[in-house]
Amino acid sequence: MATLAELALSLNLRAAGRxxxxxxxxxxxxxxxxxPAPFVAALPAGSAVILRHYEIGDREALARTLxxxxxxxxxxxxxxxxxxxxxxxxxxxxxxxxxIVRCDPTEARARRGPGWIxxxxxxxxxxxxxxxxxxxxxxLLAPVFATASHPERPALGPLRFAALCRASPIPxxxxxxxxxxxxxxxxxxxxxxxxAIGAFLDQ
Numbered sequence: 001m002a003t004l005a006e007l008a009l010s011l012n013l014r015a016a017g018r019x020x021x022x023x024x025x026x027x028x029x030x031x032x033x034x035x036p037a038p039f040v041a042a043l044p045a046g047s048a049v050i051l052r053h054y055e056i057g058d059r060e061a062l063a064r065t066l067x068x069x070x071x072x073x074x075x076x077x078x079x080x081x082x083x084x085x086x087x088x089x090x091x092x093x094x095x096x097x098x099x100i101v102r103c104d105p106t107e108a109r110a111r112r113g114p115g116w117i118x119x120x121x122x123x124x125x126x127x128x129x130x131x132x133x134x135x136x137x138x139x140l141l142a143p144v145f146a147t148a149s150h151p152e153r154p155a156l157g158p159l160r161f162a163a164l165c166r167a168s169p170i171p172x173x174x175x176x177x178x179x180x181x182x183x184x185x186x187x188x189x190x191x192x193x194x195x196a197i198g199a200f201l202d203q
Contacts, residue, residue, distance in 0.1 A: 002184075003180055004178075004179070004180040004183060004196065004199050005023075005024050005043075005047070007180060007183040007184065007186075008023040008193045009024070011023065011183075011186060011187070011189070014187075014188070014190070015171060015190055015193075021117070021138055021171055021193065022046055022047050022048035022075075022076055022117075023047070023193040023194070024043065024046075024047040024194055024195075025047065025048045025049070025050055025193065025194070025195035025196070026040065026048070026049045026050070026196065026197075027049075027080075027175075027197045028049065028050065028052050028053050029052055029197045030052070030053045030055060030056055032197060032198070032201060036051075036062075037066065037069060039200050039201075040066055040073075041069060041073065042200075043073065043075055045073060045074035045075065046074060046075075047075050047076075048075060048076040048077070048078060048092070049066060049070060049075055049076070049077050049078065050080050050095045050119070050195070051063055051066060051078070051079050051080060051091075052080045054080070054081070059085065060088065063077070063079060063085060063089045063091065067089055076092040076093065077091050077092050077093075078092060078093040078095045078117060079091045079095070080094070080095040080096075081094075081095070081096065081097055081100060082094070083111045083112075086113065087113055091116075092115075092117055093112075093113075093116040093117035093118050093119070093137075094112070094116065094118055094119075095119045095121070095140075096119070096120045096136065097120075097121050098121040098122060098123060098127050101120045101121075101127070101130050101136070102127075102130060112135065117137055117138075118135060118137050119136060119137065119139065119140055119173070120134065120136040120138075120140070121140050122141045122172075123142060123153070124164075125164055125167065125168075127139070128141065128164065128167075128168045128169070128170065128172065132169040136170060137170065137171070138171040138172065138173060138192055139168065139170055139171070139173070140172075141165075141168075141173065143155050143175065143176025144157070144161045144174045144175065144176045144178055144186070145176060145178060145182055146176075147176040147177035147198065149197060149198070150176070153176075155176070155177065156176075158186055158189060161174060161186065161189055161191070162186070162188070162189035165190040165191055171192035172190070172191055172192060173191060173194060173195045174186055174191045174193075175194075175195040175196065178194050178195075179196075179198075179199050179202065180199065
């Protein structure tokens with residue numbers, strides 16, 4: 001059976017002109033993944049990590065630890081929701097929650113560092129357009145499938161997700177309930193890759 005990384009790479013290569021973006025993104029989670037380093041160390045080269053871990057005592061120390069690990073393994077590190085921290089540690093980019101993009105759509109363009117990757121969260125077509133107008137390189141669209149992270153949100157399903165990918169002005173990652181098993185249903189969606197939390201915990 002194909003691994004999540006192999007399926008993510010297949011999606012990435014199918015998305016014409018988007019293979020410069022990492023095919024697989026690990027999103028950290030302080031509650032479900034309190035120690036993210038072992039999961040980061042298991043990622044294949046070319047992947048990316050989005051450091052969420054919002055409510056911890058020394059987020060900068062964790063960011064620096066993960067950045068050293070990412071550098072040694074050929075990974076990219078993005079910092080969620082903190083442009084200052086991303087600049088301070090020399091990260092490879094930022095990830096913007098949908099609420100930030102909605103409140104300040106110029107955040108990504110105005111404060112991005114040289115060579116940064118900027119991603120933004122999205123839950124529908126309007127958010128995809130906002131992310132594009134704000135200068136994001138890609139959007140993480142969720143939830144594609146039912147997910148434990150946000151059980152109250154109805155899943156888009158592979159058909160709706162594929163339609164949004166085709167209409168999106170920027171590359172789209174599948175996020176939310178994606179596993180190595182159901183990722184096969186996204187084969188022709190046009191997605192740029194896969195972002196996940198739970199799938200890594202299951203592995």
